[in-house]
Amino acid sequence: MAVQAPAVVVRAAPRASRGLWRDALRRLLRNGPAMLGLLFIAIFVAAAILAPLISPYDPTVGVIGEAKHGPSLQHLMGTDSVGRDEYSRVLFGARISLTVGSVAVLTGLVFGCLVGALAGGAGGIVDTILMRVVDVLLAVPGILLAIGIVAWLGQGQLQIVLAVGISYAPIFARLLRGSLLALRESDYVMAARSMGASPARVLLRHMLPNALTPLIVQATLAAATAIIDVAGLGFLGLGPGDPRVAEWGEMLTGSAGFLQNAPYLIFFPGAAIVISAIGFNLLGDGLREALDPRLKR
Amino acid sequence: MLRFIVRRVLGAIPILFGLSVILFMFLRLLPGDPAIAILGQHATPQLIAQIHETLGLDKPLYVQYLNYLGQLLQGNFGASIIDSRAVADTFAIRFPITVELTIGALIFAVGLGIPLGRLAARHPNGWIDGLVTVVSLFGISIPIFVLGYTLAFIFAVELHLLPYPGPIDPRLSVDPVTHFPIIDAVLSGNPGAVVDAFAHLILPAIALGSIPLAIVTRITRASVIDVSNEDYVRTARAKGLTRKRVDDRHIMRNAWLPVTTVIGLQVGSLLGGAVLTETVFGWPGVGSWVVTSIQNHDYIVVQSLILIFATIFLTVNLIVDIGYAFLNPRIRYS
Amino acid sequence: MRLLPEPAGRIEGGRVEFEGQDLIELDESEMRELRGKEIAMIFQDPMTSLNPVLTIEEQMVETIKAHKKITGSDARARAIELLSMVGIPQPEQRLRNFPHQFSGGMRQRVMIAMALALEPKLLIADEPTTALDVTIQAQVLELLSRLAADHGTAVILITHDLGVVAGMTRRTNVMYAGFVVESATTAELFAQPSHPYTVGLLHSMPRLDAQPGEPLIPIEGTPPDLRFAPVGCPFAPRCAWRVESCWRGMPPLEPLQPTTEVHMTGSGATHRCACWNRPTAEEASAGRPLRAGFTAAPEPIGAGR
Ligand code: SF4
Numbered sequence: 001m002a003v004q005a006p007a008v009v010v011r012a013a014p015r016a017s018r019g020l021w022r023d024a025l026r027r028l029l030r031n032g033p034a035m036l037g038l039l040f041i042a043i044f045v046a047a048a049i050l051a052p053l054i055s056p057y058d059p060t061v062g063v064i065g066e067a068k069h070g071p072s073l074q075h076l077m078g079t080d081s082v083g084r085d086e087y088s089r090v091l092f093g094a095r096i097s098l099t100v101g102s103v104a105v106l107t108g109l110v111f112g113c114l115v116g117a118l119a120g121g122a123g124g125i126v127d128t129i130l131m132r133v134v135d136v137l138l139a140v141p142g143i144l145l146a147i148g149i150v151a152w153l154g155q156g157q158l159q160i161v162l163a164v165g166i167s168y169a170p171i172f173a174r175l176l177r178g179s180l181l182a183l184r185e186s187d188y189v190m191a192a193r194s195m196g197a198s199p200a201r202v203l204l205r206h207m208l209p210n211a212l213t214p215l216i217v218q219a220t221l222a223a224a225t226a227i228i229d230v231a232g233l234g235f236l237g238l239g240p241g242d243p244r245v246a247e248w249g250e251m252l253t254g255s256a257g258f259l260q261n262a263p264y265l266i267f268f269p270g271a272a273i274v275i276s277a278i279g280f281n282l283l284g285d286g287l288r289e290a291l292d293p294r295l296k297r
Numbered sequence: 298m299l300r301f302i303v304r305r306v307l308g309a310i311p312i313l314f315g316l317s318v319i320l321f322m323f324l325r326l327l328p329g330d331p332a333i334a335i336l337g338q339h340a341t342p343q344l345i346a347q348i349h350e351t352l353g354l355d356k357p358l359y360v361q362y363l364n365y366l367g368q369l370l371q372g373n374f375g376a377s378i379i380d381s382r383a384v385a386d387t388f389a390i391r392f393p394i395t396v397e398l399t400i401g402a403l404i405f406a407v408g409l410g411i412p413l414g415r416l417a418a419r420h421p422n423g424w425i426d427g428l429v430t431v432v433s434l435f436g437i438s439i440p441i442f443v444l445g446y447t448l449a450f451i452f453a454v455e456l457h458l459l460p461y462p463g464p465i466d467p468r469l470s471v472d473p474v475t476h477f478p479i480i481d482a483v484l485s486g487n488p489g490a491v492v493d494a495f496a497h498l499i500l501p502a503i504a505l506g507s508i509p510l511a512i513v514t515r516i517t518r519a520s521v522i523d524v525s526n527e528d529y530v531r532t533a534r535a536k537g538l539t540r541k542r543v544d545d546r547h548i549m550r551n552a553w554l555p556v557t558t559v560i561g562l563q564v565g566s567l568l569g570g571a572v573l574t575e576t577v578f579g580w581p582g583v584g585s586w587v588v589t590s591i592q593n594h595d596y597i598v599v600q601s602l603i604l605i606f607a608t609i610f611l612t613v614n615l616i617v618d619i620g621y622a623f624l625n626p627r628i629r630y631s
Numbered sequence: 632m633r634l635l636p637e638p639a640g641r642i643e644g645g646r647v648e649f650e651g652q653d654l655i656e657l658d659e660s661e662m663r664e665l666r667g668k669e670i671a672m673i674f675q676d677p678m679t680s681l682n683p684v685l686t687i688e689e690q691m692v693e694t695i696k697a698h699k700k701i702t703g704s705d706a707r708a709r710a711i712e713l714l715s716m717v718g719i720p721q722p723e724q725r726l727r728n729f730p731h732q733f734s735g736g737m738r739q740r741v742m743i744a745m746a747l748a749l750e751p752k753l754l755i756a757d758e759p760t761t762a763l764d765v766t767i768q769a770q771v772l773e774l775l776s777r778l779a780a781d782h783g784t785a786v787i788l789i790t791h792d793l794g795v796v797a798g799m800t801r802r803t804n805v806m807y808a809g810f811v812v813e814s815a816t817t818a819e820l821f822a823q824p825s826h827p828y829t830v831g832l833l834h835s836m837p838r839l840d841a842q843p844g845e846p847l848i849p850i851e852g853t854p855p856d857l858r859f860a861p862v863g864c865p866f867a868p869r870c871a872w873r874v875e876s877c878w879r880g881m882p883p884l885e886p887l888q889p890t891t892e893v894h895m896t897g898s899g900a901t902h903r904c905a906c907w908n909r910p911t912a913e914e915a916s917a918g919r920p921l922r923a924g925f926t927a928a929p930e931p932i933g934a935g936r
Binding site: 546 | 663664665666667668671672674676679680681682683684685686689693694697698729731742745
């Protein structure tokens with residue numbers, strides 16, 4: 001029979017956002033799996049940066065007569081079908097995968113946010129047209145869209161960045177527009193508007209910071225798929241197309257021929273892709289929990 | 298309900314229309330003469346003239362587009378420049394193979410994902426839940442081709458348990474009637490061929506189904522946990538129903554709703570993944586055709602296949618949406 | 632009812648006796664047989680208490696069939712009978728409807744019909760009308776009390792609407808923070824409220840016999856966090872009558888007249904109250920302590936709350 005006081009739900013106002021971010025960071029640091037993910041990512045970032053220093057061999061020079069040697073003390077991960085050191089190639093591959101993957105996600109994020117903010121902010125006919133375009137892009141299964149774009153633009157790192165980026169942009173656009181629309185109806189945006197804040201100010205100061213959290217989470221998770229997709233393109237022979245760079249996906253292209261006598265050539269680059277993708281997935285899930293404490297997985 | 302269906306169907310049309318515009322521009326926007334871009338190293342003056350003729354490149358852009366659209370609506374997607382065969386004809390032969398692979402992967406993902414999700418939801422944060430979480434994390438983090446080759450290595454090369462590669466053993470020389478490997482095997486009347494066709498499907502279906510499996514598992518888990526906390530589940534228990542009945546009727550009937558939507562969306566990732574899976578397992582379906590066409594710069598085929606895949610994806614999601622409406626009385630009766 | 636999942640709901644101890652059986656001792660399947668058949672329950676929010684994807688028919692029939700060997704058509708006939716009993720027009724047609732096709736009041740009627748389907752001995756109604764419009768509230772309550780009387784079903788009504796308590800019940804347990812703080816026949820409780828919380832509740836309600844201009848006195852503060860067991864009287868932080876011992880020990884639930892034999896039930900149930908410093912009759916009607924120079928004892932330092 002207790003007289004219950006109604007639970008007061010406080011949505012963090014943009015002003016208090018510094019405290020909000022700090023809280024989120026603290027929760028993230030306490031999240032074991034997320035920290036493990038961060039560790040995985042850190043290992044590959046270190047490998048990418050230090051590759052020229054720690055690689056025992058030149059990743060692009062093969063030694064004839066030393067092809068497909070199994071892992072040994074000389075070649076930790078063995079040598080590939082033209083006698084190049086697999087370990088050095090995996091290290092250098094981290095450069096391509098991480099940079100191309102993350103730049104692609106950033107590209108997608110920028111395009112997506114422009115479209116999403118324009119659609120969600122302007123509304124009306126602009127919104128309708130932009131969202132139809134987004135629908136069109138979403139109708140093509142992701143990797144297929146990227147494949148089509150590479151086919152169109154030709155091979156090369158920049159092309160891959162654009163292809164994967166464009167195939168992710170619609171997802172971000174839709175996400176941002178969705179949260180902007182929801183925020184537009186929220187009490188504190190109404191309040192800001194009723195106090196005479198200009199539309200641009202409302203959008204930039206009050207809405208975007210709050211719409212940011214789902215984007216951050218999505219972008220981190222997208223980094224995992226981007227690494228996988230970039231590797232997929234490389235595997236299909238649509239990689240950077242430059243024999244001077246090692247790329248994890250490309251290293252797996254001839255895998256069918258390795259099954260019998262050199263399975264380690266599948267295992268090592270494969271493991272590199274899986275571990276870095278797990279890293280971003282763990283971090284993304286952790287970020288989601290940290291940024292939205294009401295949500296548990 | 299009928300209004301709902303009509304609205305959804307009408308909604309899909311502008312998307313396909315827009316996609317056809319984009320794909321149409323795809324060739325025209327290439328620098329230089331599209332005919333040369335299409336033909337690449339196969340270009341001869343004679344062929345170039347022929348392409349100009351069929352594409353109507355001398356006419357204004359909108360006329361070209363209307364021609365293109367008119368052809369599309371008649372089911373004419375053009376012909377491959379490699380073997381000059383109509384895209385539609387080759388598609389009819391290759392598509393059943395992709396369908397069989399996709400359905401196999403879907404059965405694997407849904408058939409395993411839903412029970413796993415329910416199991417995990419039974420004791421949230423228990424050890425089964427933890428195990429399921431780890432497995433699904435691997436599922437979404439492993440590329441299809443890495444998983445595919447790993448499976449092939451373990452089960453075909455090392456253990457000799459399952460066949461690799463291809464959809465069926467060519468020595469069985471099964472007559473392609475329907476082009477569905479399993480159905481053709483059944484039609485051949487050779488029980489060994491049926492077993493062989495099924496055995497060939499297992500590894501690619503697992504490789505292709507691993508991502509959908511992870512996602513279906515996660516969604517089922519989350520959805521079951523959500524529904525379990527609903528008041529009406531408490532009511533059902535307060536009525537003295539058995540646990541099984543509460544689970545099957547009261548929880549699952551509701552938990553299905555978000556799961557169906559996600560399954561529909563996974564068809565997209567299956568179609569995209571088929572490109573990789575068919576390449577890994579040497580299946581001559583539509584997916585591997587996309588890859589060879591790109592390698593051959595056979596743009597007309599690539600363009601048509603993208604349009605066809607998008608149409609299939611939209612259609613499947615349309616069906617799923619309508620199925621959702623049937624499952625959900627709140628939509629059915631409004 | 633043992634419906635809450637562990638660990639959110641945990642039975643710390645004590646006994647829950649129903650017809651001489653301790654419900655805590657029953658295993659899950661024995662408990663399940665009791666639920667719905669012997670003890671039924673109606674919940675607060677009829678909008679969410681019925682399964683949205685099952686028809687009313689499916690939900691009623693499954694209830695009946697869970698406890699009775701009965702054919703589908705008999706169960707259906709019974710369901711129709713029940714729906715018309717709770718005043719739902721055209722029960723045959725309505726049976727095929729889904730919950731969202733009913734209004735809130737109608738849904739609560741369906742819940743009542745479902746709860747009474749097996750003529751349970753006890754019906755627990757957890758704030759059955761708080762989610763309803765005021766006019767509907769009265770109808771639903773009237774229906775509930777009439778049907779309970781007809782079937783000889785005992786009703787435990789959980790509410791914080793004292794008007795409902797006065798109108799519907801014979802005996803009242805006043806609970807605060809999970810503890811029974813006062814127990815009496817309803818008539819006696821209103822005539823002689825003896826616990827500061829009861830007094831506070833009565834004074835926070837508009838009354839017909841109030842003097843014009845007499846203010847409503849709200850109870851200050853908020854209910855305690857139920858996850859932490861209090862050391863002293865749970866009401867102490869909000870109590871105007873508190874004395875120093877209130878902070879230290881939990882007052883026992885004791886009869887007002889210490890000599891009388893305690894009757895737990897019936898019209899002669901003993902009036903009991905858990906308080907170290909009971910308000911007098913005058914203080915109860917004034918709503919505040921009247922003793923000269925009395926001030927509420929401050930919270931001792933380090934009381935360990
Ligand atoms: S007087 Fe003391 S025991 Fe009685 S209610 Fe107040 S605090 Fe509790």
